[in-house]
Amino acid sequence: MNRTTKRLTERIFLYFAVIIILISVLVPFAWMISGSFKTRLEIQASDSKIAGKEPSWIPRNFTLVNYKTVNKEVKIFDYFKNSIIISLGTMFFSVVIATLAAYAISRFSFPGRTAYSISVLSTQMFPGILFLIPYFVMFIWIRKIIGLPMRDTYWGMIFTYTSFSLPFSIWMLRGYLNTIPREIDEQAQIDGCSKAGALFRVIIPLARPGIAAVGIYGFVMAWNEVLFASVLTGNETTTVAIGILRYITAQEARWGGMMAACILVSLPVLIFFTVLQKQFVQGLVAGATKG
Amino acid sequence: MHLFIQKIKKNRIAYYLIIPALICMILVHILPMLWGFIISFSDLDLYTISDWSKAPFIGIGNYLEGLDINSPTGGRFLRSLWNITYYGIAVISIGYFIGLGVALILNQEFIGRTIVRGLILLPYIIPDSVAYSVWRFMFQARIGIVNKYLLSWGLISETKVWLVGDKSIYAVMVASIWKGWPFTCLILLAGLQTIPFELYDAAKIDGASIWQQFRYITFPLLMPITSVLLLLSTLWNFNAFNQFYVMLGDDPGVAAEVPSTLILREAFNSFHYGIGAAMSVILMAIMLIFSILYIKKIRPGEVEH
Structure with missing residues (x-):
């Protein structure tokens, strides 16, 4: 029993570490993808200091214009x-x-x-x-x-x-x-x-x-x-x-x-x-x- | 003597095998290096660039200007040497520990391991200009995501300007560590896989703890690959250019100026090719000291088994 618990904790720790690693690797990619679907106006108007205008992960006005042009x-x-x-x-x-x-x-x-x-x-x-x-x-x-x-x-x-x-x-x-x-x-x-x-x-x-x-x-x-x-x-x-x-x-x-x-x-x-x-x-x- | 010639004859094939590489090396590394050395003693500028041999010889004039802390160029050059050292120590050491830690984790068995191993290589595999452009976007003061989280976690109270002024070198460090550790990890992982499982099995039978297995098996057996890795990182680090150029532009400012950006501007914006070449030679002299130390340590001539 003790042994299985120990093994379980090890597993949980392992998967937790893997998730942290993946997040830190992937954040810039997510930001890149999200940015590519935003309008120029949305990016320029965003401001970290103003509530409701913070730069967001999900584009507020989803657009394909960046790819088209x-x-x-x-x-x-x-x-x-x-x-x-x-x-x-x-x-x-x-x-x-x-x-x-x-x-x-x-x-x-x-x-x-x-x-x-x-x-x-x-x-x-x-x-x-x-x-x-x-x-x-x-x-x-x-x-x-x-x-x-x-x-x-x-x-x-x-x-x-x-x-x-x-x-x-x-x-x-x-x-x-x-x-x-x-x-x-x-x-x-x-x-x-x-x-x-x-x-x-x-x-x-x-x-x-x-x-x-x-x-x-x-x-x-x-x-x-x-x-x-x-x-x-x-x-x-x-x-x-x-x-x-x-x-x-x-x-x-x-x-x-x-x-x-x-x-x-x-x-x-x-x-x-x-x-x-x-x-x-x-x-x-x-x-x-x-x- | 006879024996020596016989040895050469016996290994004839080896010489054929290295000839193509040797030619590339002579044309692209050795000749330009000697050439750069000659240029560094001349006042080569926009007017003499079309025929380098016409440039006036000025002895060590370029070196005196490049190393004079009181001249604007010399002051910036010395500062750039300090900056690259500081940057290098931080990026290499942090990158190595992250890489080693992740390599040890990824060497365990778990579901989705192959996918995770592929994913962590993403930062390494994407082009530098892409990675650093994205980080430049993330570090933007008003519209960037970094300030957004620092503000919401209460770590800063005002939006910080990251890419101009004193802080800019830290922004570049963060981006470089993110971009660099997966390579370290990849190499260490390859190193870990060369360690036979039997050693660990034997250690377990002998009752060795996980720490003891790391201390007496993993770590010593990773040493050869670690020293090559640290050597290469140090040498590449002095070459660092892309991250500074992409994130901060061709003039990164005094606090984040590195030799490459300074030499590039000195040569191709101010057209002082001579001073640029002299700075390059100084940089090489510094690297020479490092590499002699390392080459002595690695001893590439020895046969390894």
Whole structure:
């Protein structure tokens, strides 16, 4: 009896904690959704100090106007297209390049490995702002010398973001690969796989959750990036991360439109993530150690 | 020597595997870094930007101005270094404890666990500009939801202006913690899952309490991933830009100025590329100290099992 009571209290405490966690995670989302259905007048007229006029969770005058006019003053759909192209490109290249490099660091004790690992780790430490100015100067210079446009082009941005996501991707994937027992690929080699063959036949399937994580990281990183996008993109390549800020100008604050755009901009990452989350939760390491 | 060459030959494949990553790193990190170093000694401005090599060489002039507490630029730069440190300590430590706590909770069995695990990642997965735009909306003085609750709970008596002035850095901290802890939690959860159940089973048979299991199994086995996590958070933190730029605009004000926002304005609004580059180099020097300490601790060359 005593034992069941104890277990019951534990359960109640657990669910209570889970509910608190969920509320604190979800409040801003609720506010975003609620704001996107409010009229501009309602948002501007609300006032926390005046009873009856406080900002409310349920829109007083429910409206879809923010969604209907989302592309009217800010060309968010164009920014959307740009972001999709740049993010998918970044994801693809960083997954491929990071998997190869991480495998090399994790499984080969080649001369120069320590130096290389340290340099991967150190590039991670340099703040992006450090590269921004020389990078900008370099873009201008390359254009002048070779006539190759880098600024405000898709591939210029993909190249930039891929390189930014690489150090962390390599580092994380190396961590994942290190948790896969070496005995597994040694076994594969005994069974007749080459070292490269072991990568494709054994390691990549086992490291799927890690690779998925790297892919998500690359995509999200490119979709999110603000600093370089604010300097290196122009009319042709403005990404959503920058575009979304254009709803608030010195002249007017279109909060409703901004919240509607926020929801639209979040959708691709959310859908993409939901599809790949299985890979995440699958728990690669548990599978490997059990098997 | 012969042995060394043989070792290189034996590991030929490894070099092919790292070449693509190496090229990206050289072009985007190493060359610009050296370039930035050179620029930091020149008076590069709007007139010389089209050909950087024509900019006059001024030695350490940019550094002297950037670190002079009495000059307006230098004063703001030093303040921004203090601000980012203060902000970083708060955000990283609070974020880590929340992340660890939630990871331990989500590692338990309960109904709907998979859904909850997905939901807590929402803040991490949504774009920074979205998250911080929403928080900017929430922190609005008159029309925001934060003041509404603080007023109704009696914690404040007047609507507070959060996004301008002294308080603004706290508003950004709250938003950053909300955005950042799920990532910490995700990584720690992955770490928890690498701990074999057998260890806990054995501990239970030996009569270990929940605290003892945490103290002697969970915590030590999470240490490697924790140190990588703290390293990365520290390094990323010095890079913090999005939250300040989105919530407070390109000039966040003295109290919430951080190096990134200052350097960006100095270079691309005032067109003092040279001073901006010098500030970047100073920032890098600080990070170098941190990362050497950490690299020594992590020792990436060692083979881990």
